Amino acid sequence: MFNLLPSVPQLLFVLFGAMALGCAVAMVAQRNPLYSAISLVGVFVSLACLYLTLQAPFIAAIQVIVYAGAIMVLVVFVIMLLNVEEEVRRPLRLTYLIPVGVLLAAVLVGEAAFMLSLGSSAPTPAQTTSGSDVGLTASIGTGMFTKYLLPFEVTSVLILMALVGAITLARQGRTPLFAAPGNVDEEPAVLTAGGDVAIKPGDTAATGRAYAREQIRSGDAAAPSTSAGEEER
Amino acid sequence: MIPLTWYLALSAVMFTIGVVGVIIKRNAIQMFMCIELMLNAVNLTFVAFSSYFGDVTGQLFVFIVMTVAAAEAAVGLGIIIAIFRNRESLDVDDASVLRL
Amino acid sequence: MDWLSNQIGADWARALAQFVGINVGFVVVLMIVAYTVLAERRVLGFIQGRLGPNRVGPGGMFQPFADLLKFIFKEEITPSASTRFVYFLAPIIAITAALMPIIVYPFGPEVWLPFLGTFPLVIARFDIALLYVLGITSVGVYGVALAGWSSNSKYSLMGGLRAASQMISYELSLGLSLVGVVLMSGTLNLYDIVVQQGGGGGVLNWNIWSFWKAGTCPQIIGFITYLISAIAETNRVPFDLPEAETELVAGFHTEYSALKFALFFMAEYVNMFTVSMLATTLFLGGWQGPFVDVFPWIGIVWFLLKVVFFLFLYIWLRGTLPRFRFDQLMNFGWKFLLPVAIINVILTATVLYFRWS
Numbered sequence: 001m002f003n004l005l006p007s008v009p010q011l012l013f014v015l016f017g018a019m020a021l022g023c024a025v026a027m028v029a030q031r032n033p034l035y036s037a038i039s040l041v042g043v044f045v046s047l048a049c050l051y052l053t054l055q056a057p058f059i060a061a062i063q064v065i066v067y068a069g070a071i072m073v074l075v076v077f078v079i080m081l082l083n084v085e086e087e088v089r090r091p092l093r094l095t096y097l098i099p100v101g102v103l104l105a106a107v108l109v110g111e112a113a114f115m116l117s118l119g120s121s122a123p124t125p126a127q128t129t130s131g132s133d134v135g136l137t138a139s140i141g142t143g144m145f146t147k148y149l150l151p152f153e154v155t156s157v158l159i160l161m162a163l164v165g166a167i168t169l170a171r172q173g174r175t176p177l178f179a180a181p182g183n184v185d186e187e188p189a190v191l192t193a194g195g196d197v198a199i200k201p202g203d204t205a206a207t208g209r210a211y212a213r214e215q216i217r218s219g220d221a222a223a224p225s226t227s228a229g230e231e232e233r
Numbered sequence: 234m235i236p237l238t239w240y241l242a243l244s245a246v247m248f249t250i251g252v253v254g255v256i257i258k259r260n261a262i263q264m265f266m267c268i269e270l271m272l273n274a275v276n277l278t279f280v281a282f283s284s285y286f287g288d289v290t291g292q293l294f295v296f297i298v299m300t301v302a303a304a305e306a307a308v309g310l311g312i313i314i315a316i317f318r319n320r321e322s323l324d325v326d327d328a329s330v331l332r333l
Numbered sequence: 334m335d336w337l338s339n340q341i342g343a344d345w346a347r348a349l350a351q352f353v354g355i356n357v358g359f360v361v362v363l364m365i366v367a368y369t370v371l372a373e374r375r376v377l378g379f380i381q382g383r384l385g386p387n388r389v390g391p392g393g394m395f396q397p398f399a400d401l402l403k404f405i406f407k408e409e410i411t412p413s414a415s416t417r418f419v420y421f422l423a424p425i426i427a428i429t430a431a432l433m434p435i436i437v438y439p440f441g442p443e444v445w446l447p448f449l450g451t452f453p454l455v456i457a458r459f460d461i462a463l464l465y466v467l468g469i470t471s472v473g474v475y476g477v478a479l480a481g482w483s484s485n486s487k488y489s490l491m492g493g494l495r496a497a498s499q500m501i502s503y504e505l506s507l508g509l510s511l512v513g514v515v516l517m518s519g520t521l522n523l524y525d526i527v528v529q530q531g532g533g534g535g536v537l538n539w540n541i542w543s544f545w546k547a548g549t550c551p552q553i554i555g556f557i558t559y560l561i562s563a564i565a566e567t568n569r570v571p572f573d574l575p576e577a578e579t580e581l582v583a584g585f586h587t588e589y590s591a592l593k594f595a596l597f598f599m600a601e602y603v604n605m606f607t608v609s610m611l612a613t614t615l616f617l618g619g620w621q622g623p624f625v626d627v628f629p630w631i632g633i634v635w636f637l638l639k640v641v642f643f644l645f646l647y648i649w650l651r652g653t654l655p656r657f658r659f660d661q662l663m664n665f666g667w668k669f670l671l672p673v674a675i676i677n678v679i680l681t682a683t684v685l686y687f688r689w690s
Contacts, residue, residue, distance in 0.1 A: 009234060033262050037266065040266050041475070047276070054284040059280055067273070070471065082314070169311030170314065
């Protein structure tokens with residue numbers, strides 16, 4: 001009975017590959033940016049499962065932690081705070097480009113299929129040897145701290161640069177960079193609620209998001225600080 | 234077992250979907266997400282080759298690509314928020330002229 | 334697994350054993366969570382000088398079932414806004430991300446089970462178990478953020494964003510506080526970490542105070558950092574501003590009713606349970622204790638005792654401490670706890686270097 005099924009690795013590849021492609025197409029086809037973001041999280045998770053089938057468990061875990069768990073959370077935050085609306089569909093002006101596009105796409109697919117069929121005389125996959133421990137944490141750690149130590153250190157400097165850049169970009173113009181003695185208890189401007197004059201009971205989330213947008217847009221640190229003072233309970 | 238070309242084909246298709254997304258989309262955040270999709274397709278290629286040749290270099294490079302993508306996400310989203318502050322819209326077609 | 338492997342092949346035997354283990358673990362976790370809810374209400378009552386619910390059954394033992402019936406029969410109110418898909422997706426993500434990590438925790442040592450031979454009491458042993466737990470915890474943030482957004486209410490949005498930013502801030506110190514343990518054990522496999530804490534009468538080699546073996550350093554700072562980060566991660570008092578009753582109605586789950594609210598509620602308590610299990614596994618030696626090598630089944634008892642101690646600690650803190658204001662919370666997480674976790678890593682690495690050389 002168990003021989004009629006395709007082998008389990010092939011089944012897993014088809015399942016996760018289909019999921020990745022489906023979520024990728026959904027991401028491009030959606031107009032609502034939040035649904036795009038959720039589809040992209042689906043792509044990342046199915047790619048992590050594909051890495052597991054390729055016997056790279058460390059990279060799979062790092063993919064979930066970094067991409068799905070940190071980068072996409074940041075993107076979802078930005079979408080929620082900026083209240084990004086759906087795209088309005090504009091009519092296509094250069095309609096003669098559609099058949100040209102289809103023709104060129106067919107040429108591309110033909111080329112890719114030809115190249116891939118050439119490559120089917122690839123070397124025997126090393127993943128069949130169950131003794132190989134390439135994907136395990138120990139081998140990655142060994143490689144990273146002996147042979148590839150310089151890229152690792154340069155990457156840490158890169159993250160420091162990104163940290164400084166992101167803080168500088170997100171700082172609103174008039175907030176002081178170092179806390180003067182009176183500024184310690186200022187709440188972050190965007191996440192303030194209650195005690196403000198901008199939001200009243202009975203407002204919907206649209207007003208809340210509009211308030212958040214205005215906070216970002218005005219770059220004014222004076223208004224939130226007074227409301228932070230009022231909110232001391 | 235699964236031939237290597239299956240993984241490469243999947244990665245190529247995902248990369249193409251990402252390129253199509255970058256060209257089609259007008260929203261800055263959605264374009265950014267399509268760029269992340271392209272980076273992930275390339276990561277899949279790296280990991281597939283690393284697994285099939287038994288070399289850990291591919292996975293180390295994926296690690297570094299992920300780190301660079303995280304740094305790019307942080308700074309890129311900061312820039313998007315800064316643009317939004319000035320223009321109140323995330324449409325890149327409207328932002329293509331250097332004029333407020 | 335010999336008899337079963339001979340019947341249907343080794344792979345299918347292992348898959349079947351894991352499937353049965355997952356079901357058993359699922360039921361056990363749900364029962365423990367139900368009784369944790371009851372225990373919280375009773376213990377909070379005793380702290381506050383009153384009795385908790387004690388009518389339904391002797392001492393209130395069947396109260397969780399009454400609560401479950403109430404949740405099932407409540408009216409489902411759905412907001413009429415267009416984000417209905419996300420509204421239904423959020424509690425699913427929350428409860429799935431809360432339940433997924435339970436497969437990696439070792440409940441006991443190798444015991445002899447009928448049909449299976451000697452079998453370690455852990456559902457899945459793999460090389461990156463600790464990273465798996467951290468990854469699933471990172472994905473659990475989506476449940477909170479999407480719930481706050483899709484409810485189309487200002488309280489929910491603010492509560493959801495605050496909860497999500499609190500969770501991602503304390504994830505960093507959570508992960509870093511575990512690096513000390515990983516340095517000592519040299520593996521991310523939770524079962525091996527527990528096995529390495531054996532010997533010494535079952536108590537002396539726990540990671541929190543182990544100093545007698547060659548490559549160890551007591552992880553007291555790491556333990557306290559982990560505990561504080563875990564309480565913040567699960568949105569419990571004193572870090573529960575996002576769902577505080579007097580501040581934001583109920584935060585991100587204001588607009589959820591009946592069964593979807595029950596899913597969020599359960600997800601919070603399962604998170605508490607998961608985090609307690611991780612603390613016992615990494616710092617208090619998991620199932621290690623006196624007499625484990627003589628009688629392996631007593632490992633489960635020690636494990637449950639330690640987990641119950643942590644749950645009691647959660648409930649005790651809830652009854653005792655006031656809550657942080659949100660900016661105090663973020664300041665504490667980024668400016669105090671993260672540097673302390675990094676200092677713990679540096680200290681542990683230094684001590685281990687000098688003890689190994």
